[in-house]
Amino acid sequence: MRKALVLAVMALAVASCCGNKAVKSTDPRVDELLKKMTLEEKVGQTVLFTSDWTVTGPSMRSGYLEDIKAGRCGALLNAYTADFTREVQRVAVEETRLGIPILFGYDVIHGFRTIFPINLGMSCSWDIPAIEESARIAAEEAAAAGLQWTYSPMCDISVEPRWGRISEGSGEDPYLGSLISAAMTRGYQGDDLSKDNTILACVKHFAAYGAPQAGRDYNTVDMSERWFREFYLPPYKAAIDAGALSVMASFNELDGVPAHASNHLMNEILKNEWGFQGFVVSDYTGINEMIMHGYAADESHAAELSMNAGLDMDMMSAAYMNHLTDLVKSGKVSEKTLDNAVRRILNIKAALGLLDDPYKYCDTEREKERTLTPENKAFARQIAAESMVLLKNNGVLPLKKGEKVAVLGPMATTKDDFLGSWRGAGQVESVPASIEDAIKEVTPVAASASKVVLVLGEPWSWTGEAASRTSINLPKEQTELLKSLKKQGKTVALVLLNGRPLDLSEESEWADAILEAWYPGTMGGYAVADVLFGDYNPSGKLSVTFPRNLGQVPIYHYAKNTGRPYIHPDAKYESRYLDCPNEPLYAFGHGLSYTTFEYSNPVIPGTDRESPMLKGDGTLTVKVTVTNTGKVAGTETVQLYIRDLVGSVTRPVKQLKGFERITLQPGECREVSFTIDKEMISFYRQDMTWGPEAGDFKVFIGGASDNVKEASFGYEI
Numbered sequence: 037m038r039k040a041l042v043l044a045v046m047a048l049a050v051a052s053c054c055g056n057k058a059v060k061s062t063d064p065r066v067d068e069l070l071k072k073m074t075l076e077e078k079v080g081q082t083v084l085f086t087s088d089w090t091v092t093g094p095s096m097r098s099g100y101l102e103d104i105k106a107g108r109c110g111a112l113l114n115a116y117t118a119d120f121t122r123e124v125q126r127v128a129v130e131e132t133r134l135g136i137p138i139l140f141g142y143d144v145i146h147g148f149r150t151i152f153p154i155n156l157g158m159s160c161s162w163d164i165p166a167i168e169e170s171a172r173i174a175a176e177e178a179a180a181a182g183l184q185w186t187y188s189p190m191c192d193i194s195v196e197p198r199w200g201r202i203s204e205g206s207g208e209d210p211y212l213g214s215l216i217s218a219a220m221t222r223g224y225q226g227d228d229l230s231k232d233n234t235i236l237a238c239v240k241h242f243a244a245y246g247a248p249q250a251g252r253d254y255n256t257v258d259m260s261e262r263w264f265r266e267f268y269l270p271p272y273k274a275a276i277d278a279g280a281l282s283v284m285a286s287f288n289e290l291d292g293v294p295a296h297a298s299n300h301l302m303n304e305i306l307k308n309e310w311g312f313q314g315f316v317v318s319d320y321t322g323i324n325e326m327i328m329h330g331y332a333a334d335e336s337h338a339a340e341l342s343m344n345a346g347l348d349m350d351m352m353s354a355a356y357m358n359h360l361t362d363l364v365k366s367g368k369v370s371e372k373t374l375d376n377a378v379r380r381i382l383n384i385k386a387a388l389g390l391l392d393d394p395y396k397y398c399d400t401e402r403e404k405e406r407t408l409t410p411e412n413k414a415f416a417r418q419i420a421a422e423s424m425v426l427l428k429n430n431g432v433l434p435l436k437k438g439e440k441v442a443v444l445g446p447m448a449t450t451k452d453d454f455l456g457s458w459r460g461a462g463q464v465e466s467v468p469a470s471i472e473d474a475i476k477e478v479t480p481v482a483a484s485a486s487k488v489v490l491v492l493g494e495p496w497s498w499t500g501e502a503a504s505r506t507s508i509n510l511p512k513e514q515t516e517l518l519k520s521l522k523k524q525g526k527t528v529a530l531v532l533l534n535g536r537p538l539d540l541s542e543e544s545e546w547a548d549a550i551l552e553a554w555y556p557g558t559m560g561g562y563a564v565a566d567v568l569f570g571d572y573n574p575s576g577k578l579s580v581t582f583p584r585n586l587g588q589v590p591i592y593h594y595a596k597n598t599g600r601p602y603i604h605p606d607a608k609y610e611s612r613y614l615d616c617p618n619e620p621l622y623a624f625g626h627g628l629s630y631t632t633f634e635y636s637n638p639v640i641p642g643t644d645r646e647s648p649m650l651k652g653d654g655t656l657t658v659k660v661t662v663t664n665t666g667k668v669a670g671t672e673t674v675q676l677y678i679r680d681l682v683g684s685v686t687r688p689v690k691q692l693k694g695f696e697r698i699t700l701q702p703g704e705c706r707e708v709s710f711t712i713d714k715e716m717i718s719f720y721r722q723d724m725t726w727g728p729e730a731g732d733f734k735v736f737i738g739g740a741s742d743n744v745k746e747a748s749f750g751y752e753i
């Protein structure tokens with residue numbers, strides 16, 4: 037008992053001494069400023085308000101310009117254009133005592149003016165350099181409109197199709213998600229934040245926001261520390277390792293503590309363990325929402341909890357503005373803690389070059405030149421085509437140019453839905469063609485034709501924030517339309533515009549082909565036509581599992597075996613359903629092409645043992661030969677999965693550990709090799725240390741998680 041008490045006291049002491057981890061000023065002007073600042077001016081730097089342009093939640097105050105003038109607000113969101121930001125910046129620089137420039141932030145999530153596919157869509161391209169390029173272009177356009185800060189990348193892994201925000205992330209896999217969040221960070225920040233075409237990335241939502249119970253947005257999250265670290269945490273970490281210098285706290289609680297007051301997340305993991313040097317911002321009114329969580333007694337208590345837990349900047353709660361000064365005066369928050377928060381924020385303003393030239397992002401000529409350029413639009417068309425996933429094809433696709441087709445369905449003429457949620461400053465007027473318009477440019481369109489391109493889906497507002505659903509079906513009338521066309525004897529190529537994995541069990545039986553086009557962005561109409569007519573041979577692979585029905589959810593490829601895996605078709609006491617197969621409708625990694633690829637068995641050459649051995653810090657090479665066995669050139673994503681057969685804690689049956697996109701001409705074959713090392717088989721062992729364990733492993737290679745060939749190897753320390 038006594039020992040437990042001593043340990044608890046020690047733990048408390050450790051927790052409070054980590055406090056808001058001190059960072060050094062990276063620019064001598066930051067220290068100079070800190071010396072000159074009054075307590076109120078310091079607090080002002082921790083305050084982020086919205087302009088009155090767009091709000092994503094309840095607006096707490098409208099007088100933001102007055103706040104800026106009074107030094108009560110150091111950053112602004114939802115304000116852009118070179119002209120407008122110049123005027124607001126002028127107020128900050130010329131009408132405040134110290135003239136500290138404002139930091140302008142905005143949700144640039146999948147493009148700024150040129151809109152790319154939603155992030156879930158882009159992740160299905162598995163084209164990491166292209167995803168990086170999308171972020172680079174977004175940064176270029178945003179920076180030209182006076183912005184220096186985007187609330188992206190969204191690193192929330194999710195296995196919850198009910199959750200509307202699954203559309204904003206990169207799917208269900210920690211490895212793929214990590215590569216994407218790092219690539220987006222590089223794309224936004226480039227190699228020098230002070231350039232006029234790079235912006236600060238913000239890793240969100242920290243952490244595990246993608247795991248709300250029952251898929252309802254903002255809902256409770258609870259899981260073991262092991263699962264959290266293994267499955268949910270890697271993409272945030274990858275973005276930090278790639279240099280991201282801001283992080284946004286998430287609305288959810290984790291292990292009973294709202295993320296906005298989590299010393300464990302912000303001080304311990306982020307700042308101490310990972311050595312994060314940037315600043316942490318709250319989500320919109322996230323600090324005072326802790327009162328409703330039942331964690332803070334009032335707004336002052338909420339401010340105290342957040343600041344002491346390592347949250348440096350308050351977005352829209354006004355809790356810091358209203359209470360931090362008194363909290364410091366009363367000693368509930370130390371001035372050192374506040375200074376650390378302010379130093380982190382000022383360091384970033386310095387790194388962005390704002391202390392050198394506060395107006396450097398406010399150039400109207402540059403704004404015109406760099407926005408919606410033909411190159412940006414061409415790239416948007418390319419990445420949109422790459423993001424689409426051909427789920428089914430009985431041979432109806434590709435269509436032939438010149439043949440008669442009907443283009444039907446409630447979404448055939450939409451342009452608005454292409455932009456999805458969080459559409460930045462994207463405008464419907466910039467979308468040149470709907471799917472129907474684009475098809476009309478390639479072939480004669482007639483309603484009576486026997487081949488039908490049927491465009492169905494969810495309106496864009498059914499996904500994104502606060503857009504969870506308890507059904508993942510298409511609207512009933514849409515499925516009925518598909519059925520009635522089939523009953524009339526038509527051949528139907530179904531094109532889907534949506535932002536979550538859907539239950540397509542019925543549609544997959546009726547449709548002749550299904551192309552998952554997501555919300556494909558500004559150039560979506562042309563990109564769909566490119567794929568339908570074979571100008572682009574589809575290459576997308578699902579980054580998220582499509583279940584047969586909602587009852588299977590959560591269903592994902594990174595699953596464990598259980599003690600009674602389903603093996604025997606007639607067995608009762610195995611892990612299975614009475615009314616539905618265990619397998620999903622479309623597995624993670626699935627995606628068809630207009631050609632076919634054949635895989636050889638994987639081989640691990642070079643050892644004399646039956647099962648080749650990976651030793652200590654050494655490596656093994658596994659090789660496979662992939663052949664294009666069809667009639668057209670195509671791009672295939674060769675996927676590598678590993679299984680650790682026996683562990684000190686149970687391991688998933690398949691973990692994605694590598695992939696390579698290759699393009700092959702008809703008849704061409706290519707050897708693809710992967711290097712296996714101990715990092716690839718490392719995990720949080722029973723004692724929570726990270727590392728490999730000796731034993732036997734399987735390696736699987738193929739074109740989808742449910743279509744692989746395997747080989748074996750062993751590991752000895």
Ligand code: BGC
Nearest residue numbers: 092093143187240319320501
């Ligand atoms: C969202 C964030 C977003 C913020 C600012 C919040 O409601 O959760 O993802 O960055 O608003 O718009």
